């Protein structure tokens with residue numbers, strides 16, 4: 528059977544569904560193709576939603592079956608919004624099956640042949656499992672299998688100290704699993720400044736080993752595997768029950784027939800700022816392209832791609848207000864830096880009363896500004912700090928100055944006062960300039976106060 532649509536979106540994860548719903552709302556004849564009937568992709572089924580539910584539940588109970596039930600409930604509740612019936616209701620056609628390009632205008636989905644004027648590729652990514660001698664399927668979990676584990680392992684090694692390894696590692700440790708994390712990098716959180724990374728290393732309360740590579744796995748019995756790990760050149764053996772791979776993702780571009788389309792790609796698809804691939808009527812968004820692999824990045828990209836498809840290429844993707852958060856305790860926050868930083872100002876929890884009452888003096892916020900005191904970049908570490916820091920992203924999006932953070936009256940005692948503290952540092956500096964001091968003294972004398 529052959530069918531034609533104005534636009535076909537390939538992949539019904541967060542990014543693809545956002546684009547599909549937006550196009551449908553504009554009255555475009557849009558179809559979405561998803562590999563399986565449970566739409567919603569990684570974020571809903573194996574990523575953000577189960578991991579954040581696990582992090583939350585780990586503070587309330589150590590009962591794995593209770594946690595799993597809650598994860599299933601939360602997914603089911605959100606799934607309604609991403610379901611096939613809802614997408615059909617808003618006027619889109621849904622095809623279930625794996626799409627493969629036949630040429631740049633046609634795809635096959637099972638026996639069906641579909642054509643479209645424009646395409647959006649949003650096929651996402653899947654966990655990367657490094658090749659390790661002796662590794663068999665039953666020895667390890669990834670984020671795709673972890674939440675369905677029949678029972679909690681007693682001891683688990685996590686490979687990868689990125690966001691997945693840290694969030695899942697900390698949550699599992701909180702519910703009683705003995706966790707050891709290994710990462711082949713020599714620097715912890717290498718994209719963060721060293722002071723933030725050092726505080727994280729101290730406060731996450733995780734056993735993290737850098738410069739470490741898992742080289743061999745051997746099954747000893749039903750519940751034990753022996754692992755050979757080379758740490759800083761020294762080989763050691765560890766006996767655990769399970770491995771969790773949190774070693775990054777690989778883009779779902781294989782089996783997609785990209786070679787039939789003229790699209791340029793290597794490990795991910797190349798796109799221009801309008802989010803077109805090198806075959807201009809095919810756009811690509813989400814984890815499958817060379818941008819930060821985050822749900823909200825995919826959402827922002829979907830908005831750009833769908834408006835460019837509907838109205839012409841007027842919008843360029845802009846990540847200047849894109850923040851990423853590692854939702855551990857404490858949270859680790861970073862607001863993308865897109866311009867040159869002239870100066871960095873910082874404040875620590877030791878100077879803010881609410882961090883004192885909450886016994887978190889080590890909390891740290893750093894804000895980078897340009898020569899005109901406009902916000903360029905921010906980093907922070909502290910419990911629930913992401914909510915506080917989103918005010919900085921808002922301010923950056925308006926092009927306002929750092930000192931604008933001193934304008935509102937802050938409720939006392941809140942963690943947000945840390946932003947006012949940083950802003951006040953700059954205001955105080957201005958006030959202490961000799962020329963201003965002379966002027967102030969003159970005014971005070973003239974008013975008869977001295």
Ligand SMILES: Cc1cc2nc3c(=O)[nH]c(=O)nc-3n(C[C@H](O)[C@H](O)[C@H](O)COP(=O)(O)OP(=O)(O)OC[C@H]3O[C@@H](n4cnc5c(N)ncnc54)[C@H](O)[C@@H]3O)c2cc1C
Nearest residue numbers: 538540541542562568569570574626651813814820821822
């Ligand atoms: C454990 C974990 C926690 C995370 N937590 C966060 C978080 O807190 N915040 C955050 O912003 N990000 C988080 N992420 C990242 C986030 O999950 C991804 O960035 C996001 O899911 C990517 O969305 P996507 O739509 O690009 O791809 P996906 O969600 O991977 O969706 C792709 C869809 O395409 C389908 N598909 C694939 N190939 C084909 C094909 N050939 N034909 C048809 N359909 C196909 C797949 O079945 C899937 O439904 C987390 C990731 C992990 C692993």
Ligand SMILES: NC(=O)c1ccc[n+]([C@@H]2O[C@H](COP(=O)([O-])OP(=O)(O)OC[C@H]3O[C@@H](n4cnc5c(N)ncnc54)[C@H](O)[C@@H]3O)[C@@H](O)[C@H]2O)c1
Nearest residue numbers: 657687688689690691692710711712773774775820852853
């Ligand atoms: N809170 C969030 O926003 C959130 C949470 C989880 C995941 N994510 C996103 O999902 C994606 C995947 O996250 P991730 O943490 O798996 O990937 P990542 O690439 O961010 O981190 C993977 C870590 O594993 C290490 N590693 C890779 N191969 C290794 C090996 N063979 N041996 C030892 N260490 C190895 C890397 O050095 C790195 O530190 C990322 O893009 C991330 O941003 C976001």
